[in-house]
Amino acid sequence: MIKRSLxxxxxxxxxxxxxxxxxxxxxxxxxAAIDREVFPVAKTGLEKTLESIRLSAINSxxxxxxxxxxxxxxxxxxxxxxxxxxxxxxxxxRNAVRNATRKGYLRSTMKHPLxxxxxxxxxxxxxxxxxxxxxxxxxxxxxxxxKGGGSECFGGTRHRxxxxxxxxxxxxxxxxxxxxxxxxxxxxxxxxxxxxxxxGTANIAANLAKEAACLRTIGSRxxxxxxxxxxxxxxxxxxxxxVGIMGAxxxxxxxxxxxxxxYTHIAGVVVATSSNCMIAxxxxxxILGDSSVQPMQQPDxxxxx
Amino acid sequence: MVAExxxxxxxxxxxxxxxxxxxxxxxxxxxxxxxxxxxxxxxDEDHELPFSTNARNMLIHTGPIVIREDGQWxxxxxxxxxxxxxxxxxxxxxxxxxxxxxxxxTTMGSRTIEMMKQKRCVHVSPRSxxxxxxxxxxxxEGVYLFDELGSIEAAWHLRLDRLGPFVVDIDxxxxxxxxxxxxxVDENRNKALxxxxxxSCFSYTxxx
Numbered sequence: 001m002i003k004r005s006l007x008x009x010x011x012x013x014x015x016x017x018x019x020x021x022x023x024x025x026x027x028x029x030x031x032a033a034i035d036r037e038v039f040p041v042a043k044t045g046l047e048k049t050l051e052s053i054r055l056s057a058i059n060s061x062x063x064x065x066x067x068x069x070x071x072x073x074x075x076x077x078x079x080x081x082x083x084x085x086x087x088x089x090x091x092x093x094r095n096a097v098r099n100a101t102r103k104g105y106l107r108s109t110m111k112h113p114l115x116x117x118x119x120x121x122x123x124x125x126x127x128x129x130x131x132x133x134x135x136x137x138x139x140x141x142x143x144x145x146x147k148g149g150g151s152e153c154f155g156g157t158r159h160r161x162x163x164x165x166x167x168x169x170x171x172x173x174x175x176x177x178x179x180x181x182x183x184x185x186x187x188x189x190x191x192x193x194x195x196x197x198x199x200g201t202a203n204i205a206a207n208l209a210k211e212a213a214c215l216r217t218i219g220s221r222x223x224x225x226x227x228x229x230x231x232x233x234x235x236x237x238x239x240x241x242x243v244g245i246m247g248a249x250x251x252x253x254x255x256x257x258x259x260x261x262x263y264t265h266i267a268g269v270v271v272a273t274s275s276n277c278m279i280a281x282x283x284x285x286x287i288l289g290d291s292s293v294q295p296m297q298q299p300d301x302x303x304x305x
Numbered sequence: 306m307v308a309e310x311x312x313x314x315x316x317x318x319x320x321x322x323x324x325x326x327x328x329x330x331x332x333x334x335x336x337x338x339x340x341x342x343x344x345x346x347x348x349d350e351d352h353e354l355p356f357s358t359n360a361r362n363m364l365i366h367t368g369p370i371v372i373r374e375d376g377q378w379x380x381x382x383x384x385x386x387x388x389x390x391x392x393x394x395x396x397x398x399x400x401x402x403x404x405x406x407x408x409x410x411t412t413m414g415s416r417t418i419e420m421m422k423q424k425r426c427v428h429v430s431p432r433s434x435x436x437x438x439x440x441x442x443x444x445x446e447g448v449y450l451f452d453e454l455g456s457i458e459a460a461w462h463l464r465l466d467r468l469g470p471f472v473v474d475i476d477x478x479x480x481x482x483x484x485x486x487x488x489x490v491d492e493n494r495n496k497a498l499x500x501x502x503x504x505s506c507f508s509y510t511x512x513x
Contacts, residue, residue: 041307041472045432052435064434065370065382104372104381108456116342118455150410154387163510169503170510176501180494185411185474185483187387189434237497241490246410246432248472249486268512279434 002082002140002287004092010285010293011072011096011142016105018144018283019067021057023297025218026280029255033191033245042250049245049278060105064279067106068148070097070128073215073301077137080289090130094123106146131207133301138289143299145214146281150189155182156275157209159202161268171198171271172234178273179238179253186247193218193256193276194238200262202270209274212258214282217298220305222259231257245278255280260302311467314363316405318425324473326482330429331469332408335446335462336363340386342458343450344394354460355449358402361462366391366409368457371445378445382436385471387411388428396420412474412483422479429471442468 030050037043056063072093082089098121100106110122122128150156158178162170175196182188195213197205221228235257244250255278264270284296307329312320314334324330337358346352358364366388370381388409391398395417398404407413407428413421421427446462453459474482495505 041432048433048435048438052433052437055437059437061437061440062370062382063436065368065384065436066386104370104379107368107370107382109368111455116345116454116458118458120455150387153390154411160509161512163512165510169501169507172501173498173503173507173509176494176497180490183490184487185389186430187389187411189410233501237501240497240500241493242486243490246430246434247483247486248430248432248474249489277434 002080002291004083004088006291007082007089007140007287008092008096010287011093012099014142014144014283014285015070015096015100016060017295018281019062019100019105019146020060021283022053022063022280023282025298027053029218033252033255037251039244039250041248042244045245053279062105062107063281064148064277065107066109066148066150067146067281068109068152070106070110070122071145071147072128073131073133073143073145073299075133075135075141075301077135077139079138080140082140093128093130097122097128109149140287141284141296141300142287143215143282143284143301147214148189148277148279148281150187151192151275151277154187156188156192157206157273159206159270159272162271164266164269168230171269172230172237174271175234175273176237180241182275183243183247183253188275189277189279190243190247191245191252191255191278193258193280194254195274195276196257196259197272198259198261199264199269202272204262205270205272206274208260208262209272211301212260213274213276214280215299215301216256216258216305218256220258222305227259227261231259309470312406314406315360316362318405321405321425321427321477324427324476326473326476326480328473329470330473331467332363332406332465332471333467334363334465335361336365336465337361338365338367338369338461338463339398340366340368340458341391342454343460344391344398346450346454348394348397354402356460356462358404362403362405364398364402364404364407365463366407369461371456371461378448380440380443380445383439383443384434384436385409385431388413392417399424399426408471412481418475418479418481421475421477425477427473427477428475430474431471439468442466
């Protein structure tokens with residue numbers, strides 16, 4: 001039985017790491033973008049951003065003050081037992097968010113959508129958000145995503161129902177047009193990690209897009225060749241746009257294009273996009289059945305990618 | 306060649322009239338912060354801004370992370386936020402607060418740009434997300450409306466010491482740096498669609 005005191009401590013640590021320490025794949029994406037950047041202002045911007053990211057890890061300060069929506073992904077083993085059950089887990093996660101906000105690891109960003117009232121701790125109606133996946137075994141895996149407002153609020157997240165008749169061309173056109181619109185004046189803080197969900201109902205596609213943007217490892221490919229080809233074609237197409245860091249012109253517009261899909265009713269195929277900020281914040285931890293704890297470099301949400 | 310300037314607030318017309326889109330600027334002197342709730346509080350709910358902007362005519366659209374430590378405000382993290390979402394209030398903020406410079410992410414819309422041209426005001430934006438390189442250039446002098454609006458929507462008074470660099474994206478002659486970039490990206494988009502084999506005559510099948 002995993003004690004509540006243990007998982008609450010791990011939740012807090014995972015939130016703090018998620019906000020302050022960017023994962024290796026994101027840092028490597030910056031380094032690669034710096035190497036290939038031909039615009040001097042963009043190159044300097046990428047270098048300064050990476051320098052600041054490194055200082056965040058050293059000083060334990062948020063890599064970006066917009067720590068956005070607090071989102072948890074739990075991968076729960078069928079045989080996993082934890083004190084207090086799921087309501088205890090969610091209660092502990094809310095406490096950990098409050099604590100991380102009070103200590104300055106998270107900004108008090110979550111407010112009432114109509115009045116703007118600020119509870120001061122990022123906890124309110126339906127926030128934080130929780131998503132579960134169930135797997136064999138006895139481990140509990142926790143991923144925290146700080147989903148920034150820049151990439152979320154300014155057109156980085158959209159959907160359209162494309163007719164089956166319009167095929168891959170319809171899907172790709174929607175993705176490219178949406179991306180161009182959302183990067184005007186650097187609104188979504190590019191270079192982006194672009195997640196795309198295809199199929200399912202609108203909410204299924206939107207969730208897949210969000211998970212593809214926030215949980216996939218940069219550089220990973222979908223295992224199915226048809227999907228991997230669309231990922232690669234869009235990656236090349238979007239990086240030919242010249243959007244650059246903060247939308248002011250440059251060689252890199254996206255760090256990655258990640259696609260996930262669901263079977264669907266083909267009367268209309270939902271396509272959803274979700275962008276993640278270049279300051280892509282996530283962290284994962286695994287609590288094993290014997291209550292030992294392992295930090296994880298990647299969420300491993302989609303097996304192997 | 307990009308020109309580089311250090312601007313000291315309070316700013317005069319001649320300080321900003323020399324600036325052109327693409328120039329690089331560092332900011333020094335007295336500034337204040339403002340986001341959605343303060344705009345609404347003043348312009349929609351008819352409250353007075355509880356301080357004078359005469360000697361503080363530099364506005365930063367930002368919601369910093371500030372914590373209270375040993376009885377002092379401590380700035381933890383700072384990054385300009387997107388300005389375009391304040392477009393509804395932008396022209397009034399320039400006119401009524403006498404702004405000479407707005408620092409924010411993205412840019413402003415046409416109504417605000419027109420007012421900026423009339424009143425001699427520029428907009429500058431960052432080319433990086435580097436809060437750790439900026440926080441040491443910012444000292445917190447005080448805060449207004451903290452209880453009413455919350456920590457990130459409150460009006461923080463800041464004292465800046467060469468905060469930057471930022472790029473001038475709207476000058477006081479009505480020019481916007483992003484107009485040229487948008488044209489280039491649109492041309493590249495057409496080429497990218499062609500590369501993917503998507504015809505310029507493509508139109509979606511109408512489903513609704």
